[in-house]
Every structure is written in structure tokens, then in C-alpha cells.
Amino acid sequence: MTPLHEGWTLRAVPGPQVPAGIADRTVPATVPGCVHTDLLAAGLIPDPYLDDNELALAWIGRTDWVYRTTFVHEPGDDERVDLVCAGLDTVATVTLNGVEVGRAANMHRGYRFDVRSLLRDGDNDLVVAFDSAYRYAEAQRDRLGDRPNAYPEPFNFIRKMACNFGWDWGPTLVTAGIWQDIGLHAWSTARLATVRPLVTLDGRDGRVELHVEVERVAAVPLTVRATVAGVHAEVVVPAGERTAVLTVTVREPALWWPRGYGEQTRHPLEMTLYAPDGDALDTWSRRIGFRSVRLDTTEDEHGTPFALSVNDVPVFVRGVNWIPDDVFPTRITRDRLAQRFEQAAGANINLLRVWGGGRYESDDFYDLADERGLLVQQDFLFACAAYPEEEPLRTEVEAEAREQVTRLAGHPSLVLWTGNNENIWGWHDWDWQEPLAGRTWGRGYYLDVLPRIVGALDPTRPYWPGSPWSGSEAIHPNDPAHGTTHIWDVWNTDDYTRYREYVPRFVAEFGYQAPPAYATVRRSIPDDPLAHDSPGMAHHQKAADGDVKLQRGLDAHLPPPADFDDWHYLTQLNQARAIQLGVEHFRSHRxxxxxxxxxxxxxxxxxxxxxxxxxxxxxxxxxxxxxxxYADRLLTVQPRDGGLALVAVNETAQAWTGPATITRLALTGEPRAKTSVDLDVPAYSSVVLALPTELAGPDEVRAELLVAEAGDTAERALWFFAEDRDVDWPAAAWDATVEPVDGGQRVRVTARTVLRDLTLFPDRLDPAAQVDRALVTLLPGESAVFTVRAPGPLDPGALTSRPVLRCVNDLT
Structure with a gap:
């Protein structure tokens, strides 16, 4: 394909909402890109991520925009020349040399237009005009009737990234633009329209079923040849036919495994389309991985499981939800994705769920997931709303689903398709049924259209109608005993200790809030003085009653903050504790x-x-x-049957054996009771060991803790008998030394008293500074070493004192 990425300009179609000075301006445009980034580059708008600038830019989404370029074309002998638009955001009319060649109304699919007859020798004028996404969506809403929605925005009436319209963590920045590649594809006789590799295992052999679709302008027989891992196959596509299937068997190939379970071996797949005279017409290539995926949902004594196996090995999912990494997708480079993937792997994560209010992620995203062994669950793009099933939306939904299932079918990292995010749950519990008054809301997509498409195009991996979903319309969709569940009473209404009241089959969403890093706050918010409720901070808190919920969490667990620095540290700490408590509890019931x-x-x-x-x-x-x-081997103390238990969880292929000690200590470090046990935890399993009364029952609730340690684990498990706000903390005291190391400094902190959740925040001194560990609790006499990486040396005194070096009991 010949890219058409140069020479573009952008202008607003005049309207009363367009600010003076922009209405009459034509500015250079970057393609791929979007209106916001072009206006930002031209200096015509402020950065929408800073302060409350977002509010002043609402007019952009209600404006029509025109992209234009002129390109030189030299006619050749090709029988077809197509204008290929990989992604248009969203409601677009494409004109070449004054003639309309096509229209688009879906950000989530590509378009191809035959333009050979319109091309001129020399200069050609290409225009892509975008109608306001708001106007289109609101017109569909008026025509079809309103539908319930978690937010007062019409995102459910347009096939566009829903979170562009704002979310409880995102700004309202409704984009437009040529957001993916655009170019000319010249070809003759035939081309490979789609290639869909279905990769399975037959015993120890790898099997690739290659489904090929050709587009042709000549009624001649064609030959398709494929090579997979050095094994060859070919098939003839008879004159007039458009589809063919090749099957390739690879004997005992090296398998692809999730990270932590084995190597991420991938094998080359190459395909060529030949004309009758043997000339190569088109090629397609990819690296594939041989692996099997199975989802166990067979009812048992606990309900309906939701258990994933890869290559017949059960995988306990240690996952995180993924949202678009930037409102403006073209700013998300492969390097930036690689950094996120490194952060995910560094936190022992093995699965990313691509959430349904964003996008079908990029080829780079899936290639990196394949490379790094991160499993991916991909939602179809429906979130938190009732979606109409009438035209034109139904046809667009089917077209995007077919395109994206075909595009992603060859990626070994993709292990699950999900029909939607929270929409079936919403229909049951969010007071939708009365306002819907019988109108469509998406059920037909999730339980009919999408499973049929996945079943026809990608039967190699499971489909699940929603998140959450119980597995049956006869069972409430968010029943923790069946299928997947979302837990949002914690955060919205209840304290995070309520996680312990759930023993679910699979938790697909649960979370707790905190502010961003201090350097991030200072870059984006100019408030002076800075406070949790100062104007900029308030604007960058999108959750309903978010600060009230943060305060409720602090009141339940921690000493009261005296200033913003305390509030910032404690809210970040409380987020960490909430999720660690939840994850460890759920893992203890593996x-x-x-x-x-x-x-x-x-x-x-x-x-x-x-x-x-x-x-x-x-x-x-x-x-x-x-x-x-999420460590491979987890030691945790859990309440069980009115007492306490030590739980050892082993997510490795080797048995975990060795001694462990559990000690009840005074905060001064003085032992009060102690026991030893021998751990013997088989691979991929857990062991629960009840603790004797002398350990589980303290003499002084406010002044004691439990410490559990296993010989081969770097981290210890702690249990405090009282909340921090009620503990008799001594005033924090420590000795600290700082010494240079390559690329940074090593900070050694030696405790003179107990230090609870000691954490370094070096970004307060240099926004580029990072530290290798956090949330370290030390007993008197113990030491911890923190390695700080920064572009230059940081002041040792500032590095080892408030507000950079913090612990809970420095508030006392």
C-alpha cells in the first residue's frame, strides 16, 4: 500500500460554537491523528489534560471538521486501485477529486473504496469530512428512542470509543480524525482479502486451519501456498470462487505458554497468492503460537466455575483491567505499550482484560502480548448502557465484530471474547426495564449475534456473553457463585474488609481509588495551595462522591491526615491495602x-x-x-472459622516445601508466642494451616502483630490485630544512609521503632525518579534498602525525611 499521510490540512466547518480565531484557520494536520492533537500542535487550544482545560474544549466534539490533502498519482496497469482507510473517527464522508466515494460511521472497522476511475494523472484532491459525533449520536437517539446509560452522554448510539464521552476516570474529549493508516492499494487479478488462522492442538501436534478469502477482478484459478514452521501446503481457488481452506499439521511443535508457565515460542506463518502463470499477487505473514485454551464452566458443589486452562494446565488468573492508555490513540506508541507491559509483568500480572468502553487494541498491543506471554481477554465494545439493536447500528456491530475477530484470531495471547461490560447486569439491577418499555437494549448482540460470529469465525477460543455473567439467564448475572462477578459495593458503599465476605468463582472487576503520583498532580494541576478539594484536584476526580468515599476509607483504618501531604500518602496507602487484602483473600480460596x-x-x-x-x-x-x-508464591494470614490461619499459595510447577515460622510480637519487637510448621504445597495449589489460640489471640490488641515467614520467600506476611488508627504506635524513628550507585542512589533505612508501610516518594524531588520497592514494614533493629533511579543525584537529606520518606506512624 502507498501511504497517504503527508500534506494534510484541517479546518473547522464554521458554526456558532467555533471560537474566533479558529473558525477561519486552516492548520497542518498529522495523519494518523485527530483534531485535538492537531489544534494542540498549532497552539490553538490549551492542553486538555491540564487544570480544567477540558471544559473549554467541549465545542470540538460538536463541530464538523474537514481534512484535505493533495497527492500525485501516476496511473499504471493495475486493474484496481483502492483507497484503504484503516480507521476513520467516526462519521465521515470521503471525496476524491470532487466525487463522493464513500461514507463511514464506525470507528472500530476499516473501509476500502475502489477509486481507480476517479484518479487523475498528476495532482489529486482527497477530502475526508467528519460530521459531529454528537450530532449523529443524538439523531440516532431521537429516531430510535432513548436508552438508559450510566452517563448523560449518547455514546451508545454511535460505534465510537465510548470513553471519549467521559467516564468516572476519564475526560469528555470527543475526538474526530483519520486515526489509522490511509493509503492507496493498487492490484490486479486478485488479492488476499482476509486470512484467518485457527490454531489448535491435536494431541502433541499443532494444527493450523487457514481460512482464506480472496477478492478478484479476474475469473481465473488461483493458487494459495502456505508455510508454517517449515511445513508447506497449497490449495487451488477455482475460477469464480472466493474462499478456500488449507490445513497444515506441524509435528510436536514447541508450545506457546503464558508468562510463568513456559516459553512464548512463536512460529512463522507465510502465505502467498499466485496467478495462473505463477506470478505472486499478494502475501501475508504472521508469527503464531501453538496452544490450547479451555474454559471450565461445569457445575460443581460450589456453583458454576469460571476456570481457564492453557495447554491443559489450569491458570489462576492474576489480571488487571486495561483501558485506552491515552484519550488520543495515535499518541500510544509501541514503546509506550511495551513500558506498560513491563509494568504489568513486573507486578506478576498474567492477564489483561481489554475493557468494553475503549477499543479493540492495536496490532502492537497483541504482538507484545504474544511476545511477553500476557494473556488477553477482549471485550466487544459495549459498556454500561443499553444499546439499540436496530439499523444502522446492527449492521455496523456485525461488520466490526467480523473484522476484529478475523484480525485477532491468530494471536495466541487472546484467550477469551466477552460480549459486553456490565450491560446484562445493568438490565437486571440498574432500573432500566421500565424506561426501556420493551425496546431493544443489546441482549440480541450478547446472546445471539456475537456468539454466532465467534462460533463461525473463531471456535478455537471461548466466548462469554458479559462481564459479569453467571452462565445462564435463569441465574442473576452477578451471582458470585456462578461465572464471573464484579464487586463494587466495596468502594461505593462498603469498607474493603467486606471483600472477605465473598468467596466468588472469578472476580472480573474490583477496585479502590487513589490520587496519582505527586509529580503527576503537580504537572497537571496548578492549585496553590494544593488540597484534596482544591479546584484542579476536584476537576481531576470524576467519580461520584469520590472524595467522600476516599475519606470514608481513611476514617475506617488510618490516623487523620494533617495536611495534603498526609492525605496523599494515606489515600494511596489505603488503595494499596484494599486491593492487597482483596487479592490475598481471593487467592487464599483458590x-x-x-x-x-x-x-x-x-x-x-x-x-x-x-x-x-x-x-x-x-x-x-x-x-x-x-x-x-500476585507473587508466584504467596504467604498470607487470613481469618478462618473464628480464628486465624496461615495460607500458602503456590502458582508454580514445583512443590513448595520448607519451614515457616509464625510469631506473635509486641510492637517493640518482643516475641510473645511462636510456632513453626513445615510447608508442603503441591504445584498449582494452596494449603491452609489453622493457627493455635496463643498466636491468634493477642494479650494487647493495640500493641501486637503476627509475623509469618517462610525460608525461601522474600516477603513476609503480617497481621495486625487493630486498625492503624487504633494502634498504640510509637513515634517513628529511624537512621538512614544514602550512597551513590550506578544510575541512582541506595537508601538504607534502619528502624529504631516499628515503621509501618515505609515508602519513598522520590518523584517529589525529581519527576523522573523511581524507586524499586514500597510499603515495607520494619520491626525495631531491622533495615530495608531502597534503590532510587534518577537522572541526577537527589539531596540525601530530602530523600530521607518527610514528605519523601513516609510511614504510617510518622503521623503520631
């Missing part, structure tokens, strides 16, 4: 629960949210808590 997917890994802008990595890519304390809670 005989019933087969996985957890935390809401959420990432952010799309600087905001107070549920993320572990903030909108500037900085790790919050939650990230470090996830790394501990």
Missing part, C-alpha cells in the same frame, strides 16, 4: 476462586482513579502491593 482481575492497571490522563499506574506512567503504591499479592 480451590473455589479461579482468578481476579483488578480494576485497573492504567489511566488515560492524570486523574484520581483506581489505577496502579497513573496517567503519566508512574507507579502508585498499589503497583507494589499487586507485585506482592
Amino acid at each position: 480451590d473455589v476462586c479461579a482468578g481476579t482481575i483488578v480494576w485497573q492497571l492504567n489511566d488515560c490522563w492524570p486523574v484520581t482513579s483506581w489505577s496502579a499506574v497513573d496517567g503519566d506512567g508512574r507507579r502508585k503504591p498499589l503497583w507494589y502491593a499487586l507485585r506482592n499479592a
Whole structure:
């Protein structure tokens, strides 16, 4: 394909909402790109991520926009020349040399137009005009009748990235533009329209069923030849036929495994389409992985499981939800995705769920997932609303689903398709049924259209109608005993200790909020003084009553903050503790629960949210808590049967054996009771050991803790008998030294008193600074070493004192 990415300009179609100075301007446009990034590059709008600038830019989504370029074309002998638009956002009319060649109304699919007869020798004028997404969606809503929605925006009436219209973690920035590649494809005789590799295992042999669709302009026989891992096959597509299937068997190939279970071996797949005279007409290639996927939903004594196996090995899902990493997708580079994937793997995550209010992720995203062994669950794009099933939306939904299932079928990392996010649950519990008054709401998509498409095009991996979904319309969709569940009473109404009241089969969403890193706050919010409720902070808190819920969490567990620095540290700490408690509890019941997917890994802008990595890519304390809670081998103390138990969880292929000690200590470090046990935890299993009364029952609730340690684990398990707000903490005291190391500094902290959740925040001194560990609790006399990486040396005194070095009991 010949790219058409150069020479584009952008202008607004005049209207009363367009600000003076922009209505009459034509600016250079970057393609692929979008209106917001072009206006930002031209200096015509402020950065929408800073302060409350987002509000002043609402007019962009209600404006029509025109992209234009002129390109030179030299006619050749090709029988067809197509204008290929991989992604148009969203309601577009495409004109070439004054003639309309086609229209688009779906951000989530590509378009191809035959333009050979319209091309001129020399200069050609190409125009892509975008109608306001708001106007289109509102017109569909008026025509079809309103549908319930979690937000007062019409995103459910247009096939566009829903979170462009704002979410409880995202800004309202309704985009338009040529957001993926555009170019000319010249061809003759025939081309490969689609290639759909269905990869399975037959015993130890790999089997690839290659479904090929050709587009042709000549009624001649064609030959398709394929090579997979050095094994060849070919098939003839008779004159007039458009489809063919090749089957290739590879004897005992090296398998593809999720990270932590084996190697991510991929094999080359190459395909060529030949004309009758033997000339190569088209080629297609990819690397594939041989692996099997099975989802066990066979009812048992606990209900309906939701248990994933890869290559017949059960995989306990240690997942996170993924949202678009930027409101403006073309700013998400492969390098940026690679950084996120490194952060995910570094936190011991093995699955990313691509959430249904965003997009079908990029080829780079899936290639990196294949490469790194991160499993992917891909939602179809429906979220938190009732969706009409009438035309023109139904045809668009079917077209995008067919295109995306075909595009992604060859990726070994993709293990599950999901029909929607929370819409079946919404129909049951969110007071939708009366206002719907019998109108369509999406059920036909989730239980008919999408399973038929997946069943026809990609039977190699499972489909699940929704998240959450119980497996049957006869059972409430969010029943924890059946299928997948979302737990949102925690955060919305209840304290995070309520997680312990659930023993679910699979938790696909649960989360807790905290502000972003301090450097991220300071970059994006100019408030002076900075406070949790100062104007900029309030604007970057999108959740309903978000600060009230944060305060409720602080009141339940922690000492009262004296200032913003305390509030920032404690809210980040409380987020980390909430999710660590939930994950460890669910993992401790791994005989019933087969996985957890935390809401959420990432952010799309600087905001107070549920993320572990903030909108500037900085790790919050939650990230470090996830790394501990998702460790391959987990030691945790859990309440059980009115007492306490030590639970050892082993997600490795080797048995975990060795001694463990559990000690009840005073905060001063003085032992009060102690026992030793021998751990013997088989591969992929857990062991629960009840603790004797002398350990589980303290003499002084406010002044004691339990410490559990196993010989071969780096982390220990702690249990405090009282909430921090009620503990008799000594005033924090420590000795600290700082010494240079390559690329940074090593900080050694030696405790003179107990230090609870000691954490370093070096980004307060340099926005580029990072630290290797956080949330470390030390007993008197113990030491911890933190390695800080920064572009230059940081002041040792500032690095080892408030507000950079913090612990809970420095508030006392």
C-alpha cells in the first residue's frame, strides 16, 4: 500500500460554537491523528489534560471538521486501485477529486473504496469530512428512542470509543480524525482479502486451519501456498470462487505458554497468492503460537466455575483491567505499550482484560502480548448502557465484530471474547426495564449475534456473553457463585474488609481509588495551595462522591491526615491495602476462586482513579502491593472459622516445601508466642494451616502483630490485630544512609521503632525518579534498602525525611 499521510490540512466547518480565531484557520494536520492533537500542535487550544482545560474544549466534539490533502498519482496497469482507510473517527464522508466515494460511521472497522476511475494523472484532491459525533449520536437517539446509560452522554448510539464521552476516570474529549493508516492499494487479478488462522492442538501436534478469502477482478484459478514452521501446503481457488481452506499439521511443535508457565515460542506463518502463470499477487505473514485454551464452566458443589486452562494446565488468573492508555490513540506508541507491559509483568500480572468502553487494541498491543506471554481477554465494545439493536447500528456491530475477530484470531495471547461490560447486569439491577418499555437494549448482540460470529469465525477460543455473567439467564448475572462477578459495593458503599465476605468463582472487576503520583498532580494541576478539594484536584476526580468515599476509607483504618501531604500518602496507602487484602483473600480460596482481575492497571490522563499506574506512567503504591499479592508464591494470614490461619499459595510447577515460622510480637519487637510448621504445597495449589489460640489471640490488641515467614520467600506476611488508627504506635524513628550507585542512589533505612508501610516518594524531588520497592514494614533493629533511579543525584537529606520518606506512624 502507498501511504497517504503527508500534506494534510484541517479546518473547522464554521458554526456558532467555533471560537474566533479558529473558525477561519486552516492548520497542518498529522495523519494518523485527530483534531485535538492537531489544534494542540498549532497552539490553538490549551492542553486538555491540564487544570480544567477540558471544559473549554467541549465545542470540538460538536463541530464538523474537514481534512484535505493533495497527492500525485501516476496511473499504471493495475486493474484496481483502492483507497484503504484503516480507521476513520467516526462519521465521515470521503471525496476524491470532487466525487463522493464513500461514507463511514464506525470507528472500530476499516473501509476500502475502489477509486481507480476517479484518479487523475498528476495532482489529486482527497477530502475526508467528519460530521459531529454528537450530532449523529443524538439523531440516532431521537429516531430510535432513548436508552438508559450510566452517563448523560449518547455514546451508545454511535460505534465510537465510548470513553471519549467521559467516564468516572476519564475526560469528555470527543475526538474526530483519520486515526489509522490511509493509503492507496493498487492490484490486479486478485488479492488476499482476509486470512484467518485457527490454531489448535491435536494431541502433541499443532494444527493450523487457514481460512482464506480472496477478492478478484479476474475469473481465473488461483493458487494459495502456505508455510508454517517449515511445513508447506497449497490449495487451488477455482475460477469464480472466493474462499478456500488449507490445513497444515506441524509435528510436536514447541508450545506457546503464558508468562510463568513456559516459553512464548512463536512460529512463522507465510502465505502467498499466485496467478495462473505463477506470478505472486499478494502475501501475508504472521508469527503464531501453538496452544490450547479451555474454559471450565461445569457445575460443581460450589456453583458454576469460571476456570481457564492453557495447554491443559489450569491458570489462576492474576489480571488487571486495561483501558485506552491515552484519550488520543495515535499518541500510544509501541514503546509506550511495551513500558506498560513491563509494568504489568513486573507486578506478576498474567492477564489483561481489554475493557468494553475503549477499543479493540492495536496490532502492537497483541504482538507484545504474544511476545511477553500476557494473556488477553477482549471485550466487544459495549459498556454500561443499553444499546439499540436496530439499523444502522446492527449492521455496523456485525461488520466490526467480523473484522476484529478475523484480525485477532491468530494471536495466541487472546484467550477469551466477552460480549459486553456490565450491560446484562445493568438490565437486571440498574432500573432500566421500565424506561426501556420493551425496546431493544443489546441482549440480541450478547446472546445471539456475537456468539454466532465467534462460533463461525473463531471456535478455537471461548466466548462469554458479559462481564459479569453467571452462565445462564435463569441465574442473576452477578451471582458470585456462578461465572464471573464484579464487586463494587466495596468502594461505593462498603469498607474493603467486606471483600472477605465473598468467596466468588472469578472476580472480573474490583477496585479502590487513589490520587496519582505527586509529580503527576503537580504537572497537571496548578492549585496553590494544593488540597484534596482544591479546584484542579476536584476537576481531576470524576467519580461520584469520590472524595467522600476516599475519606470514608481513611476514617475506617488510618490516623487523620494533617495536611495534603498526609492525605496523599494515606489515600494511596489505603488503595494499596484494599486491593492487597482483596487479592490475598481471593487467592487464599483458590480451590473455589479461579482468578481476579483488578480494576485497573492504567489511566488515560492524570486523574484520581483506581489505577496502579497513573496517567503519566508512574507507579502508585498499589503497583507494589499487586507485585506482592500476585507473587508466584504467596504467604498470607487470613481469618478462618473464628480464628486465624496461615495460607500458602503456590502458582508454580514445583512443590513448595520448607519451614515457616509464625510469631506473635509486641510492637517493640518482643516475641510473645511462636510456632513453626513445615510447608508442603503441591504445584498449582494452596494449603491452609489453622493457627493455635496463643498466636491468634493477642494479650494487647493495640500493641501486637503476627509475623509469618517462610525460608525461601522474600516477603513476609503480617497481621495486625487493630486498625492503624487504633494502634498504640510509637513515634517513628529511624537512621538512614544514602550512597551513590550506578544510575541512582541506595537508601538504607534502619528502624529504631516499628515503621509501618515505609515508602519513598522520590518523584517529589525529581519527576523522573523511581524507586524499586514500597510499603515495607520494619520491626525495631531491622533495615530495608531502597534503590532510587534518577537522572541526577537527589539531596540525601530530602530523600530521607518527610514528605519523601513516609510511614504510617510518622503521623503520631
